Amino acid sequence: MAGDIVAPPSRKADGAYFTPEAVAATLVAWAVRGREDRLLDPSCGDGIFVAAHARSVGVERDAASACLARERAPSGEIHVGDFFAWAERTAERFDCAAGNPPFIRYQRFAGETRARALRVCRELGADFSGLTSSWAPFLVATASLLRPGGRMAFVVPAEIGHAPYAVPFLEFALARFSTVHLVAIREKLFPGLSEDCWLLFADGFGGATDEIRLSAVDRFVPSRDPPDAFERVDVREWRTAWSRRLRPYLMPRAARHAYRQVADSDAARRLGEVAAVGIGYVTGANDFFHLRPSQAARLGIPATFLHPAVRNGRSLAGPVLTDADVARWRAADEPYLLLRLPRVGALPRSVAAYLDGEAGRLARTAYKCRVRSPWHVVPDVAVPDYLLSYMSGERPSLARNDARCVATNSVHCVRLRDPGARERLEAWGSPFIDLSCELQGHPLGGGMLKLEPREAAQVVLPAHGQVHDLDRAAVREGLSAMRAWRHRAG
Structure with missing residues (x-):
């Protein structure tokens, strides 16, 4: 990100969204302590950060944006090129840094730049996986260019509160700054983006800390300093009780306490303890392998080779998937029939004709x-x-598969290890399990909640009667808070 809210398509692909002036001014005002301070912006875009302080250096790989930065900040020093290559070459050290690094997801954060970034960070003690987004390596490399006692202030994605790839950066920051303060902002900083953003203030480079300061605010308010009110997140608790996730600290302390009382008890079980959670099958060509009843009849495909399938979470309308649901799909002539063929043996002429037809020739490519x-x-x-929805609005749906359907990878397949756990699964949709889904899953744009298989496996299933009356109110309050933070009412 770096530069106007609505970015040109080429910059949008690079994760480039320019920063509101009030946000840039707030970050620079805190980072810079004196007129002689030297400030670095590692991805300066159109120069809104470097223009806020005379003694600034910006690096920008997009030549057109760098030209705008030079016009906006004539007293600044603008370098065009790959920041990580520049960081390896420069001998200069800075009093402070501020900016809005590009949020490029791992699929596009590739090639020589990615390889160099990961190598630079590994040498600095931050070992990122190949799934990291670009902003985290940008901040590690930037911190390495600070003088002792230096500060940095940056826009960061809200994913810092839950994404596994953010952990190496947070551990790096805790080991190298005396203060790490994150400001979670519920109202979007960039209204045109689905991405939520927080602010990072790190002070005292060369020090270390055993706490993360976390301020949760409804909206951004310009200021010269981060908020005075903050939660002191104990790093040991963050690492152990919450698996290095900060999102749980967005809900009230009473809700966290009530949740942990249940989750840490011997009576509770994780979904992954009582069942295996995995993705469904991958066809490679869904439209070819899923037929409508009318299509199957017209082609003469024998029923032996057709199996009812759930193609997405919208099919999971209730707690049980029944034969009546399948009958409704059939009556609506939906493409719910999976073409399920044996690995060996001769195929009927009608099936062979479908495989060798125009649609089959295209599918096999x-x-x-x-x-x-x-x-x-x-x-x-x-x-x-059971079948579990992958992405959901109010809550993930779990349906007992009485209809014996198969499912694509758009939903999760749940296979019981312990048949005695069915009673626990019948409580799916209770406020406690809903809260556990919120804490183990993660938000997407548009108020959606995503629950990966490894996240679903960590959902806590309490024993019957384990959530007491006094705790229910706290759990509901926590659930309401977590849904509000992903822009979902209720």
Whole structure:
């Protein structure tokens, strides 16, 4: 990110969204303590940060944006090129740094720049996985260019509160700054983006701290300093009780206490203890492998080779998936029939004709089809005990699979390890389990909650009667807070 709210398409692909002037002014005003301070912006965009302080250096890989930065900040020093290459070359050290680094997800944060960034960070003691977004390596490399006692103030994505790839940066910051203060802002800093943003204030480079200061505010208010009110997050608790996630600290202390009392008890179970949670099958060509009843009849595909399938979470309308649900799909002529073919043996002429037809010739060119043999056999098709929605609005849906459907990777397949756990799963949708889903999952744009298989496996299933009356109010308050932070009412 760096530069106007609505970015040109090429900059948007680079994670470039220019910063509101009031946000830039706030960050620079805190980072700079004196007129002679030297400030660094590692991704200066159009120069809104470097223009706020005369003795500034900006690095920008986009030449057009760098030209704008020079016009906006004639007293600044603007370098065009890859920041990580520049950071390795420069001998200069800075009193402070401020900016809004690009939020480039790992799929596009690739090539030589990514390799250099990960190597530089690894040498500095921050070992990122290949799934990291670009902003975290930017901040590690920037911190390494500070003088002892230096400060840095940056816009960061709210993912810093829950993403595993953010942990190496946070651990790096805790080991190298005497103060690490995050300001979580519920109202969007960038109204045109689905991405929520927080602010980072790190002070005293060369020191260390055993706490994270976390301020939770409804909206950004310009100021020369971060908020005076903050929660002191004990790093040991953050690492152990909350698996290095800061999102739980957005809810009231009473809610955290009530949740931990249940989650840490011997009576509670994690979903992953009583069931295996995994993704459904991947066809590689969904439209080809899923047929409507009318299409199957017209093609003459025998029922032996067709199996009812759940293609997305919208099909999970209630706590039980029944034959009546499948009958409704059939009556609506929905494409719910998976073409499930055997690996060996002769196929009926009608099936062979469909495979060799125009749609089949196109489907077999898809990557997943090309790399398997035979291409038309969809692997990993199984009938799970339950089906769990992958992305959801109010709450993830869990449906008992009485209809014995199979499912695509748009939903999760839950297979019981312990049949005695069914009673716990019947409580799905209770406020406590809803809160556990909020804490283990993570928010997406548009108020959606995403629950990866590894996150779903950590959802806490309390024993019957384990959540007491006094705790229920605290749990509901915590649930309301977590939903509000992902822009979901209720």
